[in-house]
Amino acid sequence: MTCPRARLSRTPAIGSAERPLRRSVSPDVSAFLAERHGLDGVRLELGAAVTAFHGTEGRVASVVTDDGRELPADLVVVGVGVVPATGIAVTAGLAVDGDNGGVTVDGALRTSDPRVFAIGDCASFPSEHAGHRVRLESVQNATDQGRHLAAVLLGQDPGQYRELPWFWTHQGRTKVQIAGIGRPSVHRIVRGDRSSGKFSVFSFDGAHPGAALLAVESVNSPGDHLAARRILEAGRTPSLADLADPSFDLKAYSRFVPLPA
Incomplete structure (x- = not known):
């Protein structure tokens, strides 16, 4: 823009x-x-x-x-965005994702050469939260992938990289916080009072009973954001009926959701 x-x-x-x-x-x-x-x-x-x-x-x-x-x-x-600098990777013969331009890595953040890793804004990795390969430009992603790689290099075998993506932006007086990654065709529930400037949008993979929660966008609602992160990190989903009920206490629900070890 x-x-x-x-x-x-x-x-x-x-x-x-x-x-x-x-x-x-x-x-x-x-x-x-x-x-x-x-x-x-x-x-x-x-x-x-x-x-x-x-x-x-x-x-x-x-x-x-x-x-x-x-x-x-x-x-x-x-503001024109960025293009990942993959010249060194190409010169070294590493695979590059043709769709998003990032250096292709697997779930452990290894490139096509198992001796070489890539993390952060330039890395294209398979995300279970998005349901496809993504390249994320965010502080959270770079930090969490750095921690994951440090554990790999120290021989701790942390397994596949599965951290929940989360983001934020300040738009004038408005703060938007996002947990998870939404998809184009989803079912959404809006909670909160839009007229007051405080609300959250919950995106599900469908409108059927048992639909999975994919992402939550919170506008000037940090409590909802933190609760959503806890719920999504645990792989849990409140029901559509619960979220449609204004009396449903999202924060209380999240307190009884155990975080992964």
Whole structure:
């Protein structure tokens, strides 16, 4: 998302996706964030791509979008993401995942050469939480994989890497915390009061009895986030009926869920 800043009161934010954080959060959370950004004076220009910056003497004056608009700006902040630096791995003959660009590792974080390991943002590993191979750019992932590899190198045999992914982002006055990894086609239950700015979205792998909990997105609800992490780390799932009941105490439920050794 590119943020040309013409006026503090109505800062345009340009994004090529149709909603904020489309790849990271559910439509419920995206809609809430769009509303909050609007209240904070940010004008979202979504579904548009930046094609050029115009200016003079090395200073930007406007941003041009692919639909022909030219937005005035005196400061532009550009977020374009990253590409994993796998050149050394390729030169060394290690396998690289063609889908996400990361160095391919197995469940123990070993590359195609069993003497070489890869961890962190550049590693593409099989995730039981996502149900497929992923490459995660997060502090939690890099830290937990570092601990796992240290145990391997010390001969402790920790087994397969299975740590629960969790993430957070600050969006103005709003804090979003995510436990687990959601999937495009899931069943969602929203708990909490959206109008108060505190709620959580629970994503399941279906709407049937016994459906598994995949991920929880908590908006300004750190208690829900911590409870969700505990529940997901233990591989437990509260029922759909429980979560649909406003009187269900998620924190109390999580206290009786034992954490894995």
